[in-house]
């Protein structure tokens with residue numbers, strides 16, 4: 001059989017290219033190895049099975065190259081669906097879910113179920129993960145949020161108990177946290193996952209906060225994915241909120257990024273979880289995707 005030089009050269013080239021890609025990641029692996037990064041995974045980007053497995057795969061990869069990811073997840077759409085089944089309509093004030101006694105118990109059940117399945121999937125993919133509740137494990141100490149109207153059992157994080165997280169990351173176990181909080185009286189509160197992520201990021205002094213959602217990042221025109229703001233200075237934020245460019249669930253996200261940066265987290269990004277390997281792209285390349293918030 002004739003030996004096709006061209007074909008074999010092309011094959012070799014592809015292999016070399018693959019190896020080069022690995023080498024290109026080396027400076028980033030050096031930079032982040034042994035360090036913690038915090039990933040907030042939004043419910044809105046968790047619904048699709050392919051997206052979810054992609055995100056978790058990236059997380060497992062990070063863990064294998066020695067980076068210590070901490071995952072905190074929301075569960076908006078699942079919670080809304082669960083409440084609907086019980087005949088409860090969802091209501092939001094500035095992106096925060098109005099939460100009465102019955103709602104908090106359904107929120108807790110839904111988040112616990114989601115948490116279990118995320119932990120299961122990560123373990124199946126070969127990394128080690130353990131699920132934690134901000135309430136049961138007393139990670140998120142909260143007080144009731146004072147909003148323009150009473151929004152019930154919605155807590156604002158006043159202190160973070162790092163011990164359960166540190167104990168896990170020390171042994172390269174990925175903590176997977178769901179955002180319930182505990183107040184002074186031992187009462188359970190719903191906490192916005194973005195806020196919880198920011199508070200944990202600052203308390204842990206992680207290298208990076210990455211908030212994954214179901215949008216390209218912050219858009220100047222929410223209808224136009226091409227209007228992505230790739231880097232946004234904190235000074236611009238309040239005007240964008242006032243002009244309703246940033247609204248709903250994006251408000252706690254942007255506030256979370258600012259709080260984390262003010263708490264000395266070096267970088268904060270809002271990233272599209274629907275893009276394949278968005279986490280790896282954000283960590284292992286210079287380009288960065290989504291919106292970076294700058295102080």
Ligand SMILES: Nc1ncnc2c1ncn2[C@@H]1O[C@H](COP(=O)(O)OP(=O)(O)OP(=O)(O)O)[C@@H](O)[C@H]1O
Pocket residue numbers: 041042043044045073074075076077193212213214215217218219220221222245246247248249250251
């Ligand atoms: N300027 C903006 N750019 C992009 N998205 C925006 C903007 N303003 C508001 N949004 C809305 O913010 C939403 C993202 O927040 P949302 O709370 O729905 O998701 P999540 O936080 O990822 O999920 P969960 O709350 O379940 O954890 C987007 O789907 C979009 O509708």
Ligand SMILES: [Mg+2]
Pocket residue numbers: 042074076194249
């Ligand atoms: Mg949200």
